[in-house]
C-alpha cells in the first residue's frame with residue numbers, strides 16, 4: 281500500500297472541480313474531492329507544492345497518521361484551503377482502504393445504520409408562484425424535503441434563486457464577483473408570506489427548509505425564526521454569520537425553529553461551542569471542506585452527544601466524489617439528519633461515473649468497493665478550468681454585506 285503517485289485533475293464540465301488521485305504501488309488508487317468554490321487554484325497550489333511531494337513513499341493504509349502529519353505537521357492549522365487539501369487526501373485514502381478490503385466504504389465505517397438517506401432538493405422561483413411550481417415538481421419527483429428560496433420584490437438578484445425560472449441555480453456565475461444589492465427589511469417582510477403559501481398549498485407533511493445565507497443580525501434572525509414558527513420548518517440555515525458562536529445563544533432564546541449551520545466550517549473548533557451549548561440542531565460541515573472522513577467523524581460524534589444531527593452541505597460545487605463519500609457516511613452515521621442534494625449536470629455525471637442512486641426522495645448507497653465514484657480522466661481533459669467567482673452583496677447605501 282505504498283503511495284507511488286499523487287496528482288490533481290482540474291476540470292470544468294459546466295463548473296470547476298478539483299480531484300486528487302492517489303495511486304499505490306499495487307495499482308489500487310483512490311480519489312478525493314478538493315474543490316473550494318471560487319478558490320480552486322489556491323487548493324491546487326497548496327496540494328501540489330506542499331502536500332503531494334511528501335506523500336510519495338508513505339503507507340496509504342496509515343490514514344490517521346497521514347491526517348496528523350498534514351494537520352499538526354503543517355504548523356499553520358485549519359482554514360478552508362488547508363482543510364480542503366487534507367480532506368482530499370483523507371477521502372482518497374479511505375477510498376483506497378475500502379477498495380483494498382473489497383468493501384463499500386460504509387462497511388469500514390461500521391456498517392449501515394439505515395437503508396437509505398433522506399435528501400432535500402432546491403426549489404427556486406423568481407416569485408412565490410414560480411417557486412410553488414418548483415416545489416410541486418420536486419414533490420412529483422418523490423422528494424420528501426424541499427428547500428424553498430424565492431425572489432423578493434425590490435431585490436434584483438438574491439442567493440438561491442436562478443436568473444430564469446426553470447433554469448438550475450449556479451452562484452459562481454461570473455469571472456469576477458458580481459455585485460448584488462441586499463435589503464434586510466424587504467427580505468424579512470417577504471419570507472413568512474412564502475412559507476404561509478407553501479403550507480397552504482402542500483399541507484403539513486412536506487419537510488421545508490430555508491437558507492438565510494448568513495445575512496441577518498442575531499436579533500433579526502430571532503424575529504424570522506419566530507415568525508416562521510407556525511410553518512414548522514425542518515430547519516432555518518445559516519441565519520447569521522457564525523464566527524461569533526455566542527450569537528446562536530441569543531437566537532435560540534427566542535425561537536423553536538430548528539437551526540442549521542456549518543457549510544463554511546472547516547474544523548471541529550468552529551462548531552464546538554455551538555454544539556456543547558445545544559444552540560443548533562443540525563451541523564452542516566462537509567467532508568470536502570472539513571478535513572475529510574477522519575475529521576468530520578469527530579464532529580459528528582461530538583454532535584451526537586448533544587442531540588445535534590448531521591445535514592451535510594451538498595450543492596453542485598461539491599463534486600460527485602464528495603457526494604458519493606457523503607452518502608456512505610450518511611448511511612453509517614448514527615445521528616444522521618438529512619443530506620442536501622443539487623443534481624449535477626449530465627456532463628459532470630459523465631466525468632464522474634458513480635454508483636449511488638436517487639429513489640423516492642432518498643439516496644441509496646452503492647456496493648462497489650471504495651466510495652463508488654471514479655473519474656474519467658480523458659473526458660475531464662475536454663473541459664478546461666474557467667475562472668468563476670461567487671457574488672458579493674452590498675446594502676442599498678453601498679456598504680459591503682454578507683452574501
Ligand SMILES: O=C(O)C(=O)C[C@H](O)[C@H](O)CO
Pocket residue numbers: 317451491493543593594595597620670
Ligand atoms: O447549498 C447551500 O446551502 C449553499 O449555501 C451553497 C453555497 O452558497 C455554495 O456552496 C457556495 O459555494
Ligand SMILES: [Mg+2]
Pocket residue numbers: 491493517518543
Ligand atoms: Mg447554505
